[in-house]
C-alpha cells in the first residue's frame with residue numbers, strides 16, 4: 148500500500164488478558180493495514196481476536212486486558228490553507244487510554260459499531276439522547292440540530308418512524324433496531340474509519356442491503372474507510388475488496404476478495420470456505436466443520452497454532468517452528484509452511 | 489385451519505402481544521405497538537419450523553410470548569407434554585410453568601443481556617441442573633464440561649465470567665445452558681448469528697443430531713436464509729406482527745407465493761465475489777407496528793400492489809396444499825424463488 152494513502156497500520160500487535168487461571172493471548176502478533184477510504188474485511192474463527200482488535204485500536208480493552216506490545220499508527224490528513232494535505236501519524240498505543248487525544252478520536256474520527264449493542268448502549272437513556280450526545284461532543288452543534296441529524300440518520304438506516312423511535316429506550320426495541328441505532332450513532336460523526344463488528348447479524352437481508360448501500364455511499368462520498376468484521380462471507384464478498392483472515396490472534400492470510408474465494412492458500416481459509424451453507428443447497432446433508440477444537444488458550448501449541456487441526460500438517464516442521472509471512476502473489480500473503488521453501 | 493392433530497407438539501392460535509406506548513410526564517398510554525397481532529401456526533413433534541421476517545416484525549416477541557418470558561396479551565398456546573397431556577401455556581400458574589421448564593427452553597437472541605454477569609460459566613450452565621436437583625459436585629462439573637465440549641467451548645473456561653468471552657463464545661454458553669436439561673422443545677432465537685461458518689456448522693449438526701436421537705422440536709428464528717433452509721422442515725414468514733406465508737421449506741424457497749418472501753430471497757448476499765445480483769429493492773417507508781398501513785400491510789412497498797391491496801386486508805389462505813399465503817394476488821402472480 149502507498150504510504151501516503153495509509154490510514155491505519157497495525158504492527159505486531161499483542162493484547163493479553165491477565166486472568167487468575169492464566170494469560171489469554173487474545174491478539175498475538177497481528178499485522179495489517181487499512182488505506183484511506185478502503186473497506187477491509189476481517190474474518191476468522193469465533194474467539195480469534197477480531198473484537199479485541201477493534202477494542203485495541205480504540206484503546207478500550209477492558210481490565211484485566213492490556214496492549215502489551217506493538218504499534219497502531221493512525222494517519223490524519225490535515226488540510227493546509229493552500230489546499231494541500233499534510234499527513235500526521237499518531238501512535239494510538241502510546242496514548243493514555245483516558246486522555247484527551249484518544250477521546251477526541253474515539254467516536255469522532257474512528258467510530259465502532261459494537262457486536263453486542265447492549266454492551267455499549269445505556270439502558271436509561273433513549274436512543275436519541277445517546278446519538279445526540281455523540282453529535283454534540285464531536286460536531287459542536289446545538290441540541291435542536293443534533294436531534295435533527297439523529298432522526299435523519301435513523302431514517303437512513305431504515306428505522307421505522309424515526310421521529311418516534313428517537314425517543315425509545317433500547318429495551319423497547321428489537322435486536323435489529325438496536326443494531327441500527329448503533330450504526331446510526333457511529334455514522335453520525337462522519338468518521339474517517341468505521342470499525343463495524345458484526346453490524347448486521349440481527350438484521351434481515353432486505354434491510355441489510357439498505358444499510359450496506361448507505362455504508363458504501365459514505366465510503367464513496369466522504370472517503371470513509373471500513374474495517375468490516377463479519378462471519379457472513381456473502382457480505383464480505385459484497386462490501387470489501389481485500390480481506391484478512393485471523394486465527395488465534397494473528398493474521399494468517401491476506402488477499403483480494405477474489406483470490407481469497409477462488410484461490411485460498413492457508414489450510415484454515417480453505418476449511419472455512421468449505422463450511423458455508425449455501426442457499427439452494429439441499430437439506431439433510433451434514434455441513435462440513437473444521438475438525439478438532441480450538442487450542443487451549445493458556446497452553447498454546449508449539450509451532451503453527453493451526454497445526455493440531457490442519458489437513459496438510461507436516462510433522463517435524465509445522466509443530467516445531469513458527470511459519471513466516473510469505474507473499475504468494477501480488478497482494479496475497481499467507482503464513483504457512485506449505486509456502487515457505 | 490383443519491389440521492391433522494397427530495403428533496402435534498405445539499399449536500399457537502391467534503397469539504397477540506401489544507406493548508403500550510407511553511408519552512409525557514404522566515406516562516399516558518397514547519397507542520399500542522402491535523408487535524404480534526394474531527399469529528397462528530402449529531409444530532409437530534420432531535419438526536423444525538423456521539421463522540423469518542423483517543427486523544422488528546415480532547419474531548422475538550412471538551418466541552418469548554410462547555415461553556411466557558413475557559405475558560401475551562391474548563391467544564392460545566397449546567402444548568402437548570411428554571405424558572400426553574395438552575395444556576394452554578398462557579393459563580398456567582408460575583409454579584406449573586417452572587416444572588415445565590425442563591421440557592421447554594429458549595436460546596435468547598441477545599446472549600449478553602441474558603447471562604448473569606455475576607455467575608461463572610459453571611454456575612450458568614449448571615444452574616438448571618442444580619435447581620432441578622439433577623447433579624451436583626463432581627458430577628455437575630462433568631456434565632457441564634460435556635455440554636461445553638459439544639458447543640465447541642473448552643471446559644477449562646468453566647470458572648470464567650461471561651464478560652471474558654467473545655460474542656460467539658457467549659452465544660454458545662446460552663446454547664449449552666438450554667440443552668442442559670434435555671428439553672423436548674426449544675425456541676432458538678438467532679442461535680448461530682455470531683458464529684463463524686465452521687462452528688455454526690458444528691452447532692447446526694448438533695441440533696440435528698439431537699433431533700434425530702431424542703426427537704427434539706425447534707422453533708428456529710434467524711435472518712440467515714441459508715441456515716434456515718438447511719435446518720427447517722417448514723418455514724413461516726412474518727411481516728409487521730402477522731404471518732404472511734408458511735409452507736414446506738422447498739415450496740417456500742423455490743416457489744414463494746408472497747411478494748415479501750420473493751424480495752427477501754432476492755436480497756441474500758452470495759458468498760461469491762463474481763456472482764451477479766438481481767436484488768429487489770424495497771422502496772418506501774418501513775411499516776410501523778403502532779400505526780400499520782391500510783389493506784395489506786405490505787402494499788406501500790409491494791411492486792405488485794393494486795387498488796384492492798390498498799383497501800382490503802387479505803386473509804391467510806391455503807393457496808396450495810399446506811402452503812399458506814396472505815396476498816390477494818397469490819393465485820395470479822409467478823414469483824421468483826432462489827435459484828440453484
Ligand SMILES: Nc1ncnc2c1ncn2[C@@H]1O[C@H](COP(=O)(O)OP(=O)(O)OP(=O)(O)O)[C@@H](O)[C@H]1O
Nearest residue numbers: 164173193194195196197198199652653654655656
Ligand atoms: N474481557 C475479557 N477477559 C478475558 N478474556 C477475554 C475478554 N474479552 C475477550 N477475551 C478472550 O479473547 C479472545 C478473543 O476474543 P474476541 O472477542 O476478540 O473474539 P472474536 O474474534 O471477536 O470472536 P467472535 O467471533 O466470537 O465475536 C477470546 O478467546 C476471548 O475469550
Ligand SMILES: Nc1ncnc2c1ncn2[C@@H]1O[C@H](COP(=O)(O)OP(=O)(O)OP(=O)(O)O)[C@@H](O)[C@H]1O
Nearest residue numbers: 319320321322323507523543544545546547548549
Ligand atoms: N418491551 C417492549 N416495549 C415496547 N415495544 C417493544 C418491546 N419489545 C419489543 N417491542 C416492539 O415490538 C416490535 C417487535 O419486536 P421483536 O423484538 O419481536 O422483533 P424481531 O422480529 O425479533 O426483530 P429482530 O429481527 O430485529 O430481532 C418492535 O417494533 C419493537 O420495537
Ligand code: SF4
Nearest residue numbers: 451454457465483484
Ligand atoms: S503451517 Fe503447517 S500446520 Fe500450519 S496451516 Fe500450514 S500446513 Fe497447516
Ligand SMILES: [Mg+2]
Nearest residue numbers: 198262654655
Ligand atoms: Mg467478536
Ligand SMILES: [Mg+2]
Nearest residue numbers: 321322548597
Ligand atoms: Mg428478535
